[in-house]
Amino acid sequence: MTKQETLAMPVGVTLDRFIKRQQSAMPAASGELSQLLRDIALAGKIINREVNRAGLVDITGAFGSQNVQGEDQQKLDVVADIRFLRALKNGGEVCAVITEEEDEITYTDNDNGKYVVAIDPLDGSSNIDVNVSIGTIFSIYRRVTPIGSKATLEDFMQGGRSQVAAGYILYGSSTILVYTTGHGVNVFTYENSLGEFFLSHNEICSPADGSIYSVNEGNYNDFVSAARSYIVNCHLKEYAGRYIGSLVADFHRNLLKGGIYLYPESKKYPQGKLRLLYECYPLAFIAQQAGAASTDGYQDVLDIVPRELHQRSPFYVGSKNMVNDLLLHF
Numbered sequence: 001m002t003k004q005e006t007l008a009m010p011v012g013v014t015l016d017r018f019i020k021r022q023q024s025a026m027p028a029a030s031g032e033l034s035q036l037l038r039d040i041a042l043a044g045k046i047i048n049r050e051v052n053r054a055g056l057v058d059i060t061g062a063f064g065s066q067n068v069q070g071e072d073q074q075k076l077d078v079v080a081d082i083r084f085l086r087a088l089k090n091g092g093e094v095c096a097v098i099t100e101e102e103d104e105i106t107y108t109d110n111d112n113g114k115y116v117v118a119i120d121p122l123d124g125s126s127n128i129d130v131n132v133s134i135g136t137i138f139s140i141y142r143r144v145t146p147i148g149s150k151a152t153l154e155d156f157m158q159g160g161r162s163q164v165a166a167g168y169i170l171y172g173s174s175t176i177l178v179y180t181t182g183h184g185v186n187v188f189t190y191e192n193s194l195g196e197f198f199l200s201h202n203e204i205c206s207p208a209d210g211s212i213y214s215v216n217e218g219n220y221n222d223f224v225s226a227a228r229s230y231i232v233n234c235h236l237k238e239y240a241g242r243y244i245g246s247l248v249a250d251f252h253r254n255l256l257k258g259g260i261y262l263y264p265e266s267k268k269y270p271q272g273k274l275r276l277l278y279e280c281y282p283l284a285f286i287a288q289q290a291g292a293a294s295t296d297g298y299q300d301v302l303d304i305v306p307r308e309l310h311q312r313s314p315f316y317v318g319s320k321n322m323v324n325d326l327l328l329h330f
């Protein structure tokens with residue numbers, strides 16, 4: 001290849017450049033949402049480092065309950081929570097956060113922030129110690145209370161269709177960041193040695209059909225009958241059963257390959273297990289933007305009316321035709 005040809009080759013698009021481009025396509029945008037997405041990406045890089053070191057921390061932990069700096073060992077989901085809260089506080093665009101790790105709203109001491117964020121800092125916590133993919137899920141709203149005042153519950157109770165952005169980070173065989181601002185879904189893969197996320201899948205389109213079903217089938221006898229009957233249908237069709245037990249990882253695989261994820265209501269979890277604001281809504285938004293679908297069995301997840309911060313919901317999400325098939329069983 002000549003030097004001229006080499007120079008003409010396209011270079012990867014970094015997350016930063018991509019966000020800037022998206023922002024300049026919307027002249028009215030003030031840049032705060034862009035900055036907020038960058039803050040989340042930065043926190044994601046830090047968590048990625050912690051996740052990669054998790055095994056090593058265990059080894060150093062074997063010398064006592066303190067890490068090398070003499071600090072007490074903390075569980076990785078608590079570490080992730082602190083890292084994200086710090087990033088969101090420092091950024092200045094966010095006035096309040098709800099996280100899976102705290103019962104109440106966390107204030108950022110920045111009442112001038114335009115946005116509120118709902119976050120599951122580390123999803124799939126049962127997989128942390130066993131080197132299996134885990135993730136972070138986030139959802140962003142523009143606040144409805146006046147700028148300058150203290151954010152309230154109302155800012156978080158806007159419903160799934162009011163999300164201005166949502167995304168997830170998957171710490172897996174590679175680390176990726178996936179997000180939407182309502183204009184399609186893009187995937188960025190982290191290049192460790194450069195410390196950058198690069199655009200790897202542009203405007204992904206989830207297959208309308210699939211042959212993967214993902215459910216904790218050990219709870220089969222407990223599930224609502226519609227879910228049981230659909231699962232029998234999956235057996236008859238000889239779908240592949242794939243269940244990691246990290247929602248982000250199961251969701252991501254199905255989004256790309258075609259499949260359905262089910263977390264039904266059951267005797268143990270009469271409202272379902274997953275949390276509406278920081279698990280179901282953001283993934284439902286991403287699914288919708290990628291041409292997939294979600295339901296709680298009765299309505300699109302994005303249409304569920306929120307009542308409380310840590311509300312749970314049954315959650316079925318995946319390829320459009322599979323979700324439609326499932327609905328025939330309700």
Ligand code: AHG
Nearest residue numbers: 120122123124125126216245246247
């Ligand atoms: P988290 O680790 O944030 O508490 O979420 C766990 C969730 C989700 O990631 C996963 O799909 C599901 O719980 C697994 O639940 P079961 O162990 O009941 O299958």
Ligand code: MN
Nearest residue numbers: 120122123124
């Ligand atoms: Mn979770």
Ligand code: MN
Nearest residue numbers: 100120122123
């Ligand atoms: Mn979690």
